[in-house]
Amino acid sequence: MPPVPSECCFPLSAQLVPFETARLTAAALALPLNQREDVPLACAAGRILAATIEAPRALPSFDQAAMDGYAICLSGRTGVPLVLPVAGRTSAGDLPGVLAPGTAHRVMTGAALPEGADTVVTQEQATRRGDLVRFGFDVAPGTHIRKAGEDVAQRSAILQSGRMIGWAEIALLAALGIETVPVVRRLRIAVLSTGSELRSVGAALLSGAIYDSNGPMLAAMLSGPNAHVTPLTVRDDQAAIADMLKSVARSADLVITTAGMSVGEEDHVRDAVMKAGGHLDVFKVAMKPGKPLAFGKLAEACFVGLPGNPQAAAYGALSFVRPIMATLLGEAPARRIAAELAFTCSRKPDRTELVPVSLQVERGRLTARRSGPDGSHRIMPMVSADAIVIVPGASQPAEPGTLVEVLPFDRSCFRG
Ligand code: AMP
Ligand code: MG
Numbered sequence: 001m002p003p004v005p006s007e008c009c010f011p012l013s014a015q016l017v018p019f020e021t022a023r024l025t026a027a028a029l030a031l032p033l034n035q036r037e038d039v040p041l042a043c044a045a046g047r048i049l050a051a052t053i054e055a056p057r058a059l060p061s062f063d064q065a066a067m068d069g070y071a072i073c074l075s076g077r078t079g080v081p082l083v084l085p086v087a088g089r090t091s092a093g094d095l096p097g098v099l100a101p102g103t104a105h106r107v108m109t110g111a112a113l114p115e116g117a118d119t120v121v122t123q124e125q126a127t128r129r130g131d132l133v134r135f136g137f138d139v140a141p142g143t144h145i146r147k148a149g150e151d152v153a154q155r156s157a158i159l160q161s162g163r164m165i166g167w168a169e170i171a172l173l174a175a176l177g178i179e180t181v182p183v184v185r186r187l188r189i190a191v192l193s194t195g196s197e198l199r200s201v202g203a204a205l206l207s208g209a210i211y212d213s214n215g216p217m218l219a220a221m222l223s224g225p226n227a228h229v230t231p232l233t234v235r236d237d238q239a240a241i242a243d244m245l246k247s248v249a250r251s252a253d254l255v256i257t258t259a260g261m262s263v264g265e266e267d268h269v270r271d272a273v274m275k276a277g278g279h280l281d282v283f284k285v286a287m288k289p290g291k292p293l294a295f296g297k298l299a300e301a302c303f304v305g306l307p308g309n310p311q312a313a314a315y316g317a318l319s320f321v322r323p324i325m326a327t328l329l330g331e332a333p334a335r336r337i338a339a340e341l342a343f344t345c346s347r348k349p350d351r352t353e354l355v356p357v358s359l360q361v362e363r364g365r366l367t368a369r370r371s372g373p374d375g376s377h378r379i380m381p382m383v384s385a386d387a388i389v390i391v392p393g394a395s396q397p398a399e400p401g402t403l404v405e406v407l408p409f410d411r412s413c414f415r416g
Contacts, residue, residue, distance in 0.1 A: 015284070019319070019352035019390070022285040026295055027323040029281065030302050032330035033253065035185045041173055044165045046225030047183035048329045053159040055176055058149035062096065065107040066144045070126055070133055071117035072104050074141040083134045090114055104133050113145060120144035152176070162332040184329050187227040190248035191218045194260040194269060195308060196235040213379065214258040214306070214313045221317055221409075222256075226329055236260055241272035249276065249298040253328055256321060259308025262292040269305050270294060278303055286351040286393070289376030290316045295324075302328070309376035315354045315388055318407045339368040339406045345391045345398040352392055356385035359406065368406065385409065 017025070036050035065071060072084065087103035090096065092110030099105045099116035107113070107120060119141050127134045152158055152172075159169055165181065173181060193215040201211050215231040223229040230252075234244050241260070249255055260269040261283075270283060276298060283294030283305070290312035294305040302324050306316040326334065339359055347353050357368035368389050372381025387408040391398050398404065 016286045016291070016350075017282045017284065019285055019287045019392075022282050022287075022293075022295075023319060023323060025282055026304075026320040027327050029295060029297070030254075030324050030327040033184060033187070033328050034330065036182050037185050038180045038182055041170065041179055041181055044173070044181040044183060045167065045170055047165050047181070048226055048331050049159055049161050049163045049165060050182040050184045050330070052157050052161045053173070053178065053181075055152045055154055055156050055158050056178070057176060058154040059152035059175055060146050060148055060150070063113040063148050064092075064146045065090075065109055065111045065113060065120045066146045067120060067122045068108050069120050069122040069124075069144065070104040070135075071099055071107045071114050071120050072135070073099060073101070073117055074119045074139070082139070083132055086128070086131050086133050088114060104135075118142060118145075160332065162330050164331065184226070186225070187253045187325060187328055188251060189222055189227050189229045189254045189256065189325075190252040191215055191222070191229055191231045192241070192244060192248065192255065192257045193231065193233045194236060194241055194257055195233075196237075196266070198233050200233060213310055214308065217310065217314060218256060218258070218306075218317055218321075221314070222321065222325070227325060236266040236268055238268035238272050238275065241268055242275035245272055245276040245278070245298055245303075249278070249301045249303075252301045254302045254304070254321070254324060255298050256304045256306060256317070258306045258313045261294060261305045261307050267292075273298060273303060273305065280305075285316075287315075287319075288351050288353050290319075290354070291351070293320070295320060307376075310379050311356070311376040311382060314382060315407075318388060318409070319354070319390075322411065334411055337366075337406050337408070338403050339366040339387075339389065341389065341391075341398055341400055341402045341404055342367045342369045343400060345370075345389075345402075347391055347394055347398060349393050349395045352390060354388045354390060354407075356381045357387055357389050357406075358384060359386045359408075366406075368404070382409075 084104040086106055087100045088097050089106040090111040091108045096112035097114040099114040105114045121135050121139050125136055193212045197209050198212040199205055199209050212233055219229040219231045234240050257269050260267045278298035280294045280296035284291055285293045290307050292307050293316045296303050304321050306313040356371045358371050359368055371385035387406045390405045
């Protein structure tokens with residue numbers, strides 16, 4: 001029989017670290033990679049900016065018509081309505097024209113404002129008769145012009161280093177004519193599913209075995225434009241786990257294991273981390289689900305040991321792996337958001353509850369509804385959820401209406 005892991009190997013084992021302390025410790029575990037690469041704009045979506053971007057030009061970069069209509073010069077004039085001859089025409093894309101004194105100049109939306117014009121009158125406010133146009137009383141000087149620089153001033157810092165590039169940022173960079181974008185290099189993450197019961201999807205399943213769902217789940221959750229995930233599996237064997245940890249730590253920025261984190265007879269991960277030369281800063285967090293959860297360093301790589309039950313593994317990743325990844329990427333901190341509970345959440349004073357919820361606006365407030373029954377082995381409550389809520393410990397249940405922090409499954413909609 002394999003030896004029972006000894007508590008004395010872990011001087012911190014007595015400390016059940018509070019959830020919030022563990023979150024801060026996780027974020028501080030890593031240092032920013034500070035490694036940049038330049039990518040074409042078309043490949044920049046979802047990446048993290050590695051430098052602050054200055055606007056090489058103003059936006060708009062020239063005064064332009066905001067509507068289809070007529071450019072005129074109203075300064076110094078009194079006595080609208082006006083009747084003016086139409087002389088000249090500028091469409092979007094044409095070189096800027098010149099407004100001949102005492103005339104109106106036909107312009108289309110986006111056209112450069114002709115030199116000498118100070119107002120655009122919409123075609124709806126004008127009556128055209130042949131080469132003459134008549135404007136009514138409602139013409140206001142200076143209207144319907146997009147002024148150069150009113151959106152973006154030339155040389156202003158428009159996007160800060162650490163910002164995630166979403167579709168709006170892509171629009172901005174494209175409008176400024178920026179072809180290549182400095183981004184932080186992708187993270188290399190190894191996800192090691194431990195457990196002798198695990199089979200990969202596609203393999204035959206004998207009674208007593210299960211398919212590895214944590215590996216595919218974490219690969220799907222964590223891989224993306226900023227991270228490449230390598231999933232691996234290993235049986236419950238201290239030496240085999242240690243060997244694999246040692247080998248993946250050489251080429252990974254972040255090593256994650258699932259299962260085998262507790263002190264049962266087949267829980268070997270903590271000993272294996274030590275054996276592989278790593279150390280753990282935290283290895284029990286006061287949370288439900290997911291108490292047996294450790295993190296520390298394995299050579300230069302950050303290490304997170306997640307529990308085996310799918311909800312415990314997932315919520316540990318949302319709570320701790322994502323902050324570590326954000327630090328490595330130098331990403332601006334995600335905004336924290338809160339919702340009101342729509343259910344009574346039982347709790348205990350000494351631990352934080354993480355509960356899967358679906359979110360929706362009810363009576364004008366963002367409201368969190370529990371998405372399934374208790375049980376960290378269940379997968380269906382996650383499938384029905386948008387987020388988890390973080391319910392701090394207390395001796396009384398959290399009643400409906402209590403405001404709690406939300407960790408969205410898809411965090412890109414609340415980026416910093
Ligand atoms: P453990 O943390 O090793 O005690 O595992 C807790 C529970 O999670 C057990 O029922 C395991 O069979 C299950 N489990 C462990 N690893 C995985 C995995 N990769 N995918 C799905 N379930 C798992
Ligand atoms: Mg196990």
